[in-house]
Amino acid sequence: MLLGHNTNGFPHHRLEDALRILADLGFQSVAITLDHHALDPASTELPHQVAKIAALLNRLRLQCVIETGARFLLNPLHKHQPTLLTPQPEARAHRVHFLQSAIRIGQDLNASAISFWSGTPLTQNEPASVLFDRLSSQCQALAQFAHAHGQRLAFEPEPGMFIDTMQAFDTLFHRVNHPAFGLTIDLGHLHCQGELPTTPHLLNWRDKIWNIHVEGMRQGIHEHLQLDEGDFNLPEALSGLKSAGYQGALHLELSRHGHDAVNAATKAKALLSSALAQLG
DSSP states (O other): OEEEEEGGGOTTSOHHHHHHHHHHHTOOEEEEEOBTTBOOTTOTTHHHHHHHHHHHHHHHTOEEEEEOOOSSSSOSSSTTOSOTTOSSHHHHHHHHHHHHHHHHHHHHHTOSOEEEOOOOOSOSOSOHHHHHHHHHHHHHHHHHHHHHTTOOEEEOOOTTSSSOSHHHHHHHHHHHOOTTEEEEEEHHHHHHTTOOOSHHHHHHTTTTEEEEEEOEEETTEEEEEOTTSBSOOHHHHHHHHHHTTOOSEEEEOOTTOGGGHHHHHHHHHHHHHHHHHTTO
16 A cells, blocks of 8 residues: 555645655655646646646656545635536536546546545435436546546545445445446545444445545544544554555545644654554
8 A cells, every 4th residue: 555645735835845745755646636726727827737747746756646625626605616416507517627627637647546526415405316316427427538538536425415425325336337436435534424344345345446535533523633633443444455455545634734734744654654564
């Protein structure tokens, strides 16, 4: 397994600086969260920026995945909106276009996966069956688009969103039914929502896990913590990944530690490296 870190933990750094720092710290992979300061698809300079980052990743020997969870990139007033669940077709198309841009960026950066989630319905008026139909049709079309561009979609169940649990993901997965549609698992999310132990989930989805997030967490509270905080059983989760034969990256997601990004990443890497060493 590779040591990785998400750039959403470096929100106050230039992307190039964050990549150099992570490489210098010994990270082997980076999850690049597209944002205003990090390969914004709306930028007229995007082709130049992508070429520059591709060369830098190669020089630093960093693998990457593309993350699409920026909070206010598409709407400066409403966090994470619009989504694939948005009832208005023109607003929903804005999210689809963004995800298609992420897929193209992933192709240019030779990313191993494009990570995304469902979002949250804005109202409670629509039944779950309607939301599942809307989401699954969008995901299927995006999976076809990704496959045509040599990319894989790694869908992340997210606490508080429409697809929040592994059970909900299972329903969506079988509706989409496309070889380019797989899974991002956030180990802390499993713990947060009481989907324990984690190992059975990791074994069950071993052939479709294309991206892993990891951080400290408390059960029942969706707050990303340092690895030595909370009550998450990191050794059990890492043992489950080892049993599942996972060989990809473990991307630390310290999205609330940007004010102390370098120190937080340094500490987290030491803790994760120690936990991995104890696996033998």
